[in-house]
Amino acid sequence: MVAAMAAVTVPVAAQETYQDTKLIGNDLNGTARYVGMGGAMEALGADISTISSNPAGLALFRKGQVTLSAGVVSQAEADTKPSFGGISAYINGDKTNLSFDQVGVVWPLRSGRNSYLNFGFNYHKSRNFDQILNAAGNLSNASQNKLSAIKYAAGVGDLAWNAVDANYEQILSGTGDDGSRFMDYYNGSAYLFGQYQKGYIGAYDFSISGSIGDRVYLGVTMGVHDVNYRSNSYYTENLRDAASSTWEGISESWENVKIDGTGVDVKVGAIFRPVEESPFRIGVYVNSPVFYDLTLRSTSDLLMADNNGGSSSCGQSATYDFKVYTPWKFGLSLGHTVGGNVALGATYEYSDYGSMDNRIIDGGYFDAWYGDYYDTSSSDRVMNDHTKRTLKGVHTLKLGMEVKPIKPLALRVGYNYLSSAFEEDGFRDGSLESPGVAYATSTDYTNWKSTNRFTLGLGYQVGKLSVDFAYQYSQTNGDFYPFMSYDGDRNPEYNNVVSAAAVTHKRHQALVTLGYRF
Numbered sequence: 001m002v003a004a005m006a007a008v009t010v011p012v013a014a015q016e017t018y019q020d021t022k023l024i025g026n027d028l029n030g031t032a033r034y035v036g037m038g039g040a041m042e043a044l045g046a047d048i049s050t051i052s053s054n055p056a057g058l059a060l061f062r063k064g065q066v067t068l069s070a071g072v073v074s075q076a077e078a079d080t081k082p083s084f085g086g087i088s089a090y091i092n093g094d095k096t097n098l099s100f101d102q103v104g105v106v107w108p109l110r111s112g113r114n115s116y117l118n119f120g121f122n123y124h125k126s127r128n129f130d131q132i133l134n135a136a137g138n139l140s141n142a143s144q145n146k147l148s149a150i151k152y153a154a155g156v157g158d159l160a161w162n163a164v165d166a167n168y169e170q171i172l173s174g175t176g177d178d179g180s181r182f183m184d185y186y187n188g189s190a191y192l193f194g195q196y197q198k199g200y201i202g203a204y205d206f207s208i209s210g211s212i213g214d215r216v217y218l219g220v221t222m223g224v225h226d227v228n229y230r231s232n233s234y235y236t237e238n239l240r241d242a243a244s245s246t247w248e249g250i251s252e253s254w255e256n257v258k259i260d261g262t263g264v265d266v267k268v269g270a271i272f273r274p275v276e277e278s279p280f281r282i283g284v285y286v287n288s289p290v291f292y293d294l295t296l297r298s299t300s301d302l303l304m305a306d307n308n309g310g311s312s313s314c315g316q317s318a319t320y321d322f323k324v325y326t327p328w329k330f331g332l333s334l335g336h337t338v339g340g341n342v343a344l345g346a347t348y349e350y351s352d353y354g355s356m357d358n359r360i361i362d363g364g365y366f367d368a369w370y371g372d373y374y375d376t377s378s379s380d381r382v383m384n385d386h387t388k389r390t391l392k393g394v395h396t397l398k399l400g401m402e403v404k405p406i407k408p409l410a411l412r413v414g415y416n417y418l419s420s421a422f423e424e425d426g427f428r429d430g431s432l433e434s435p436g437v438a439y440a441t442s443t444d445y446t447n448w449k450s451t452n453r454f455t456l457g458l459g460y461q462v463g464k465l466s467v468d469f470a471y472q473y474s475q476t477n478g479d480f481y482p483f484m485s486y487d488g489d490r491n492p493e494y495n496n497v498v499s500a501a502a503v504t505h506k507r508h509q510a511l512v513t514l515g516y517r518f
Helices: 019-023 033-036 048-050 055-060 144-154 163-172 381-390
Strands: 067-075 097-110 116-128 131-138 173-175 181-183 186-212 216-241 249-271 282-288 289-308 311-325 328-338 342-352 356-369 371-381 394-405 409-418 444-461 465-481 499-518
Touching: 019 249, 019 381, 033 048, 033 394, 033 409, 033 444, 033 465, 033 499, 048 097, 048 116, 048 186, 048 216, 048 381, 055 116, 055 186, 055 216, 055 249, 055 282, 097 499, 131 499, 144 163, 144 186, 144 216, 144 381, 163 173, 163 181, 163 216, 163 311, 186 249, 216 289, 216 311, 249 381, 311 371, 356 381
Parallel strands: none
Antiparallel strands: 067 097, 067 499, 097 116, 116 186, 131 186, 173 181, 186 216, 216 249, 249 282, 249 289, 282 328, 289 311, 311 356, 328 342, 342 394, 356 371, 394 409, 409 444, 444 465, 465 499
């Protein structure tokens, strides 16, 4: 019955902490000018990419503008090779991809001698999921199937028994001479893991902004977010018989995940010049949570084989709808220009990732007047408590400078820092009584550390036309775990501890923006 439960489609479910983190953070992306400045333009304004953070930046436009941005994103070769046994890359994908990153328009309308009312629309790719992740390491008698056996022996409830556990149960469980049920397990000696992620989150922003005189600028943006996430992963273990330590075999599992859906949010912001005679500007802004309504479809297939040619296989699938409300975001920015040749920007943002709200769809109602059906949901208290223990507040620092040695030419440099969202002792807890665990089809997780981004930019304007180039290098290191550890101090037989494998994600981006002013 448990195995069957993991294979059906159910409307009542919630998501899991580690999967949700893919939906929160934003890449540094937009126009080439914005990227080249490290994103530090929330007080300087006059760039359409500020529509998604501080929409007051659009109020500084005095002429209309249309921009179109595209480029190339490439993952460093070293990221796609494992660090165990000298084995070369064991899962492959496209390391270099073309990317359509942004298109937008700003239309300013004069509403007074020094006041404007501006309208803007912008699409940009807020997340690019393209990534190849490989990891490998020793297991020292720990194994994924042993974790399932521990959960089986502990008699966990249905909401803590997932598709991975159900697969192992089908192969390793049996009935004793006295009629009692049991679940065997095998010890692991080493593992290999590979994952190819792809897809994106597209953000469609609609904004109204305006200025009061030439010192106060205000803006509001409504955003629609389109989620398209795909993941294919492979995991294998070398196994030994738990009793004799002589049996040699392997387990191999495959997971396919698709997440689709939409979300909405609102951003409000302001920019003001405290001193009338000075171009120095201060920007403040608040971004609401993104209210996501999503559907996940995933499968998990397992093959266990021994050296004598014997094998067993099975598979599970899960399809469910869920809601996630991301955290609030708060920002403070400073901007200053020196003459007409130098622009300096600095931005600080804070978002408490631990406050993310995982929600269970627990019903719905039909509006007979409009003919629409609406879901009702409630917070998943168990998973939200886990999120608070696992994630923490994230700090973002953006710094940027633009220099114009001659009037049509602009040179830019920027730096962007994003602190880690994960507690050092955070882990993906497969023992929680939550739908987010019950419908999981994998056990791996990565505690990613801080992200550092370095940018360079170049811009040139001829009349109403402009072309901008940007280069960005980003690097994030992390600790990968194939499954959660269990310390069996009271029962050493159930000791199942796995060490972290160091992984890294390095990305290069080349971006070009074409602009036209009217």
